[in-house]
Amino acid sequence: MTSTKTVTLFVQCLVDSLYPQVGEAMVAIFNKLGISMNCPSDQTCCGQPAFNAGYRKAARAAAKRFIKIFENSESIVCPSGSCVNMVKNHYQELFEDDVKWLERAVQTGQRTYELSQYITDILKIEDVGACCNGKITYHDSCHLLRGLGISEQPRRLIRNIKGAELIEMLESDRCCGFGGTFSVKYPVISTAMVDDKVHNIIASGADIVTGCDISCLMNIQGRLNRIGSSVKTLHIAQLLAD
Amino acid sequence: MIEIGQAEFIGNIKKALNRKDSCKQTLEDIIQTVPNSDDLKLLEKIKGRDNKIHAALFNRLAENGKSLNMVVTMKKDAQSAAASIARIAAQKNSEWGDKKTVVAWDHPLVRSLELSTHLQACNIPVHYPDLKSGSNQLKKFSTQAADSFIGITSADFCIAQTATLTMKTRVGQPRCVSLLPSIHIAVIKPGQILSDLKELYTLLKWDSDEQTEGITDCMTFITGPSKTADIEATLVNGAHGPKELYVFVLNE
Amino acid sequence: MNILNYKSEAECAINNPVLQKALANLQERIGKGTAQGYRELPEGPELRLKAHAIRMRSIENLDILLIALADGIRKNGGHIHFAYDGKTALKHCLEIARKHNVKLAVKGKSMLTEEIGLNHALNDAGIETVETDLGEYIIQLAGEKPSHIIAPAIHKTKEQIGRLFQDKLGIAYTDDPPALTRAARKALREKFLQADMGISGCNLACAETGHITTVSNEGNIRMATTLPKVHVAFMGMERVTADLKDHEILFRLLAMGAAAQKMAGYVSYIGGPARSGQTDGPEAFHLIVIDNGRSRILADTDFREMLCCIRCGGCLNVCPVYGKIGGHSYGYAYSGPVGAVVNPLLMGINRASDLCLGESLCGACMEACPVNIDIPRMLLLLRAKLAQGDKTWDVKVKSRVEQVSFAAWSCLIQSRPLYDLFLKTAYHGQKLLPRNNKMISRLPFAGKGWTQSRDLQPLAEQSFISRFKDNFAEKQND
């Protein structure tokens, strides 16, 4: 498979620092698909943590930096729904009163894609030739689902993994309770929510829980590990890379 | 406590909306005041319905009533509707008074059932609001309604899609008849069945008779018998209003 | 400064298995039913956008609509009063009660009267005031506060209600819901027939015709507005729409949002007192229109959208946070997502700061909202005010420490070398932290909350960016 397309990797800060293997999986997928990549080495964070906590000035500064780094890229691909949602939707809110930057934000947002969305909707590939033996359940991350309207794309990709079986958990579209600083500021509520999620994951009988956003998966994995569950947590990129 | 009158209250709102003092808009400027072609077409469509369409609407209404515990049946004439009412009256027990009594609207369709005659056999009196009497007599009717176990009304319309009866308040057609008795029976004609709420609201807004009469001091929509699910989400019919609701459609 | 006990109330709720079951059951039935109902609409869920536009247009013409409504009500023989704050509204109501020598008042469910504390004021004036919605009645007998806009007593079991009724109504103990409903039906019917005043809220008024509307499934509001000699209705000033055309769409959606119904059991348009020759209906009709902080919301275009709310409670039935913590945690008349925005705006953003911060921003509320209100957007704006302070809303900065932390973070992410240095230091620092199965099991400082119940993936030795530089970039250049 060859393509003339080049993608620019937009790496969520959590992937960059905590889960580099997810980034590497994304690289492996694009290599497999014959797509060339570049990855701006000065990128840091899109500003979402500050935006969600109310620090709009800091978020705006991060957004400007992001735009400057990425605005000349043809396709910007990120393995995280909430970061894409930040760039595509919230940047516009940040620059409501700044026409020039708003325009640049819109332009950049239009070329920013979530990984599974990019593979299915833009590359029109539904089978990336991955194998994985096991029962997989998929968690719909909130911003991916409601902000970007992505739910079928990752499922199609998972169904086409050789040896894998996609099992739907109950309420896959219910929030896992992460919510950024919410999980730290209101741990009791957040835990009650992730407990429901973990309960549904275990009840589904799956061996692996996956999703398109490492933030939610980090939350789910953290709870699964604490209760000593054997269910593995993997980002969808990790499943598709093998 | 900050006491202000209407002018000041509205002035505050104007300020919040950043309205210029020169703005002289009134309601007429912001609502539709003449029917558009869609409205007219719909009015035409409602008026032009034949028996076959009415029968289809009836079927939909009866079907949609089921899940609401609202019994909708076709009766071939006033006689047979009255006979059904008499049967219900004979079978059911009185909930509030120790004597069985029935209250009914003073309405041509209800009068045509000749209920007094039909209910005589089981010795059940039927009370109608006494229009000629003074206000004391009028008040007495509410007490009679509170003691009755069946209330019989007609309706203005009945909407098939939602199984909703609609009724305005008019002299001789008190609100309490559809409210206080344990069982409410409404008698209508097939032509009163509408397809959906859109038809209803189009009629209310644009039909000239409806316009002239207005909404009255109280217009009520009734969808199924009274219900509650406030105790552990268990559905119970008859929270405060009627426990049972029947609609008889007189096909004559 | 925060007067709410959001965290402790939430914890209480989470540790109450009965409440947890009831909340789950409610969300399962109604939340899912509503979503299904929207999909089955002939116009689909998109109809909600149209409803949003209708409501927005009403709000933006509120001055015109209220004048028209007032004219209409007066023409129909009713009285209309305008109250800038809750206290004035109470004063109007008490004056009416005094004039008509009211001893007993029956009430339909109204969150607005909860907001202004009406029951208290009436009781203080020696007027017995009976809530007649079954759920509200149970709550009133138990001396508690409602925990859901539409289902106020969902936190109580049938056994608890059985004992309550045994105690307060003197009936033999039963935990059979129909039998309990019958007992309340009987007790309340007496009250309806004796009451001199009926009190209701108003769901949506119609400016064109000069009517308010009331909605219920039980029929209690019809009772309260038909039998007593005086009817007093309370309306938040934003609850008026232009004409009947608007109502068709709004009522279908209201019933769907509130109870997953195609249409509510009873909807009444009330436009004034009974006319001569009628056997029932009140002799006097009063409408009290209340501002109580709403014009301030109206003036701020960021939050104006919140006034579109028709208080259906739909957002409560899907919110994963509400589904855990229940209604009492919100500490005010309104709970759930709607409360998380409305309460801070009405009672003070600092006072209700936990409500602005205590959500996960999942966005489920917006999808469930019949008028498609963007609640997450407004929660984020409220957070911005808490983070940076705000003059118009008198908001003080919530946390200087957090402010400084984010300023530092902001510097850090502006420079990759600095950022890398930070990651490196933190990587070495984390070696001191205890582990569970390779993951960090206890974090210090602000991170404590996380490791209360969860482990954390440790920082990688080498970040992805630097790995990419080392391993892939060159390869591609080969």
Ligand code: SF4
């Ligand atoms: S915000 Fe929307 S869903 Fe929530 S109560 Fe208001 S109208 Fe209903």
